[in-house]
Each structure stands twice: as C-alpha cells, then as structure tokens.
Amino acid sequence: xxxxxxxxxxxxxxxxxxxxxxxxxxxxxxxxxxxxxxxxxxxxxxxxxxxxxxxxxxxxxxxxxxxxxxxxxxxxxxxxxxxxxxxxxxxxxxxxxxxxxxxxxxxxxxxxxxxxxxxxxxxxxxxxxxxxxxxxxxxxxxxxxxxxxxxxxxxxxxxxxxxxxxxxxxxxxxxxxxxxxxxxxxxxxxxxxxxxxxxxxxxxxxxxxxxxxxxx
Amino acid sequence: xxxxxxxxxxxxxxxxxxxxxxxxxxxxxxxxxxxxxxxxxxxxxxxxxxxxxxxxxxxxxxxxxxxxxxxxxxxxxxxxxxxxxxxxxxxxxxxxxxxxxxxxxxxxxxxxxxxxxxxxxxxxxxxxxxxxxxxxxxxxxxxxxxxxxxxxxxxxxxxxxxxxxxxxxxxxxxxxxxxxxxxxxxxxxxxxxxxxxxxxxx
Numbered sequence: 001x002x003x004x005x006x007x008x009x010x011x012x013x014x015x016x017x018x019x020x021x022x023x024x025x026x027x028x029x030x031x032x033x034x035x036x037x038x039x040x041x042x043x044x045x046x047x048x049x050x051x052x053x054x055x056x057x058x059x060x061x062x063x064x065x066x067x068x069x070x071x072x073x074x075x076x077x078x079x080x081x082x083x084x085x086x087x088x089x090x091x092x093x094x095x096x097x098x099x100x101x102x103x104x105x106x107x108x109x110x111x112x113x114x115x116x117x118x119x120x121x122x123x124x125x126x127x128x129x130x131x132x133x134x135x136x137x138x139x140x141x142x143x144x145x146x147x148x149x150x151x152x153x154x155x156x157x158x159x160x161x162x163x164x165x166x167x168x169x170x171x172x173x174x175x176x177x178x179x180x181x182x183x184x185x186x187x188x189x190x191x192x193x194x195x196x197x198x199x200x201x202x203x204x205x206x207x208x209x210x211x212x213x214x215x216x
Numbered sequence: 217x218x219x220x221x222x223x224x225x226x227x228x229x230x231x232x233x234x235x236x237x238x239x240x241x242x243x244x245x246x247x248x249x250x251x252x253x254x255x256x257x258x259x260x261x262x263x264x265x266x267x268x269x270x271x272x273x274x275x276x277x278x279x280x281x282x283x284x285x286x287x288x289x290x291x292x293x294x295x296x297x298x299x300x301x302x303x304x305x306x307x308x309x310x311x312x313x314x315x316x317x318x319x320x321x322x323x324x325x326x327x328x329x330x331x332x333x334x335x336x337x338x339x340x341x342x343x344x345x346x347x348x349x350x351x352x353x354x355x356x357x358x359x360x361x362x363x364x365x366x367x368x369x370x371x372x373x374x375x376x377x378x379x380x381x382x383x384x385x386x387x388x389x390x391x392x393x394x395x396x397x398x399x400x401x402x403x404x405x406x407x408x409x410x411x412x413x414x415x416x417x418x
Contacts, residue, residue: 017252062241063253066319073316103390108325111313156367156390 003034007043010075014047015054017067019074026078036079037091048072048119055204065204066112069119076118092123094214097140097177098149099127101160106153106183109203113149113182116203117210133164140177147210150196152183161186162194178213182206221275221377224339229270231330233257239326240319253319260324267324268331269302271382272339276346276405283372287365291404292352295343296373299335300384300398301328328397336399343403344414352405353413359401360391367391373400 001009006025013021029039051068054060076090083090096117100110107129118124125143127135140148152158161181168174178197181190191199198213200206236257237247274297282288305328312321340357347354361367370391379385384398393400406413 058243061243061246063250063319063322066322070316070318077316103387104392105387105394106396108309108313108321112318112322115318154367154390154392155361156392 001028001032003029003032003038006032006034007039007046010039010043011047011050014044014068014071014075015050017064017071019067019071022071023074023078026075030078030082036083037088040076040079040090044072044075045121048121052120052204052207062112062202062204065116069115072119073115091121093121094146094210095123095125095143096147096149096210097125097127097136097143097145098151099131099136100129100151100153100183101136101157101164102130102132103160104152104154104157105129106151109153109183110149110151112203113151113200113206116207117149120207120211122210133160133167136164137167137171137173141173145177147180147213148177149180149182149206152181152186154183155185158183158185158190161190161196165195178210180206180209180213221273221381223382224272224274224342225270227270227335227338229264229268229331229334231261231264231327231334235330236323236326239329240322253323256320257323257327260320260327263308263324264305264327264331267301267305267308267328269304269383270300270331270335271302272297272299272335273377273379273382274298274339274343275377276343277376281376283369285365285369285372287358287363287402288404290406290410291355292407293347293350293405295346295354295403295405296376296400297336297339297343297357297402298373298377298379298382298384298393298398298400299332299339300382300393300395301332301335302383302397303395305331305397306395332397332399336401340401340403347403347405350405352407353409355404355406355410355412356414357401357403359399365402370400373402 010025098114100107114124114126136148150161180198181196182200188199198209200209276293276295288294309321309325344354360370374386385394
C-alpha cells in the first residue's frame, strides 16, 4: 500500500469509526517506516475534521464523535511510543489541563471532552475528578498550559469554577491561561459572570470553543 | 436520628432502547440508522444482571419530625426515600473508559441512569400506595435540588434515613450521593387533594 492510499484509508477508518482498521493502519505505517507525523496530518486529522463537519451538519451525533475519537486514540497509541523512540514531537495545537473540580466526582462528561480535545490535536493533561483548585493552577504553571478546563456537575460544586478564577487573579495569573467551564448546571451567563474565557455545553463545542480562543 | 424505615428490593427493571438512544445524544429522526449502536446497547444491557443491585429505603414521618422546612407545610405525613443501583455499574463504566471504550462507557452510564430512575419510579409508586392505604393524598415526588427544596436539604434526608443500610453515603460539602447512581426524594401526604397531589387509584 502506498502512503497516499494509507492516508485515505486512515481518514475513512476514522470517519466510519472502525477502530480495528485505524489501529491496523497505524501499525502498518510504523512497519513501512512512514513519516508518522505525516500520517497524522494527512490521514487522521482530515478524518476527525470531517467527523466534526458531519456533526455540524446534524448527520453525526455524539456516539459517532466518540467512536471516531476512539479510533484516533487507538492510532495515536501506536504512534506515540514510536515517535518518542525517534525523539520526534507530535504537533499539538495547544496544551490543556482539564479536570472536575473538588467535591465533584462526576467524570464521564469531562472524559468525553478530554477525549475529543485529544482527538482534535490538543495535548490534554487530565487531572481526573475531585481535583483541588490549587492543583489545576500548579499543574498549569508547571506544564506551561494554554487552557484550563473546569468541569462541574452540581450547583454546589460549580462555585469551584468561580473560586479557581479568583485564585488565578490572586496569584496574578489571570489571563495567562484561557479558562473554559462546562457541566450540567453551567451556562454562558455563568461563564461571563465569573470571568471565564469560554463555556462549552458539550464535547464538540468544547473543541470549537478552544479553537476559537486560539484564533482570537 | 433514624426513624423506622423499610426497604424495597424487588424491582423489575426494563429499559427502553429509544430512551437510551436519546440519552447518549441521538435525536428522534436518527433512531432508524443506529444499528451498530443498538447492538452495543444490547451487549451492555446483558451485563446488567451482574451490575445492578437495585434497592431503596424509605420512612414515613410526621410533620413535627421534620426540620420544619416550608416545603413540608400542611403535610400530614412525609415519606423520605433513597434509591440506588449500587456501585458495580459505575465501576464497570470506569473500567471501560480506561480501556478507551468511551462509547460503551457512555451507553452503560445511560443504562445506569435509566435503571436508577426506574427504581425511583417503582419506589415512588409503592410509597404512594402507602399514602392511599392511610387515606391520604400523595404528592408527586420531589428531590433535593429541585423547586424550592435546596440541594443542601439532602443532609436532612440522610439524617433521617439509615442510608448505610443500602450502601449509600453523602458527601457533606457537595451533597452528592455515593454511588452516583442514587436518587433521593420526598412525597408529602395530605389530608385533602392539592395541586401537587396525584389522582387516587381506582
């Protein structure tokens, strides 16, 4: 199989949500000693972008997005150790620290957002659930992150999002990281009120919101 | 303080595939072309016998045994109830996420949400019947965090009910229940029919 054919097949596997095919193509790319960043750029990325377009058109829904993200992850798990071995960096659109705020152990929504962001080329540092606010800030500083994504699923814990932004202000770090908030009780008004840079009501909108903030 | 409580264990849980499709993000018009997802739903459903541990606990108290919150006003009796499907399903969801099986995790989580809702519906009907046996009018069920009953009132429900007997605990600060697939609610019993009461069964 020549590399152009592999790119096309990888794109198709991601659009169709065929995880086994994506993984197998990734292994073939390694075996054939292809430029793995080129496979990502010309096979995986166009695939995941088309999935996003299909979602925009209302032809794809959350399950299709997730399946495609799973495919992307399966391929990346084959590529990453190889890239590391060769000391080659994968291209990242930005570094994101994400987690569910302290007192809240909901994580499925946050995991979906993390997964979609990762599939769309962001480096995601997932701190998990019930994360101390200080930890978000410490990790973002240590990793020189571009974004902090704060998830909260309860009216009692969404206050943590506000506190985190206040802590950034106290530490003179407000503005250094773009802050996005999300979760069932959260809305755009809340995001505006607490001074967050963005709000996302679902995983795909989170990807769009982050991309938009990069463009600004 | 724990009032005399009763447990309900015999639940017949049947889950509607269309509701699961909706919960995982499909719109009605797209239900027809979801065969691959439907087969995943069927596969995850098969796990439920092992994963669901449905149980609920309830008690019926008099108005003067409450914390005098206004939402209990004019009720002759108040039933408080906690329902759960136990922790096993949530643990399996976590395992699936670790294995990059996000869609299966989402489906199983949705099945869990529907299952605990079903436990709440059946517990609610059981308790409403108790009200009718007492010749009282049961209200609809309301959970802390809805209407004028603040989420923090969850603490009162857990103060009254021995929730540990069904394996449910409350995170004090956030008022979140563990396992997450748990529902708590109240039903007010009134002497007379009110706007919030339901029809008596024939």
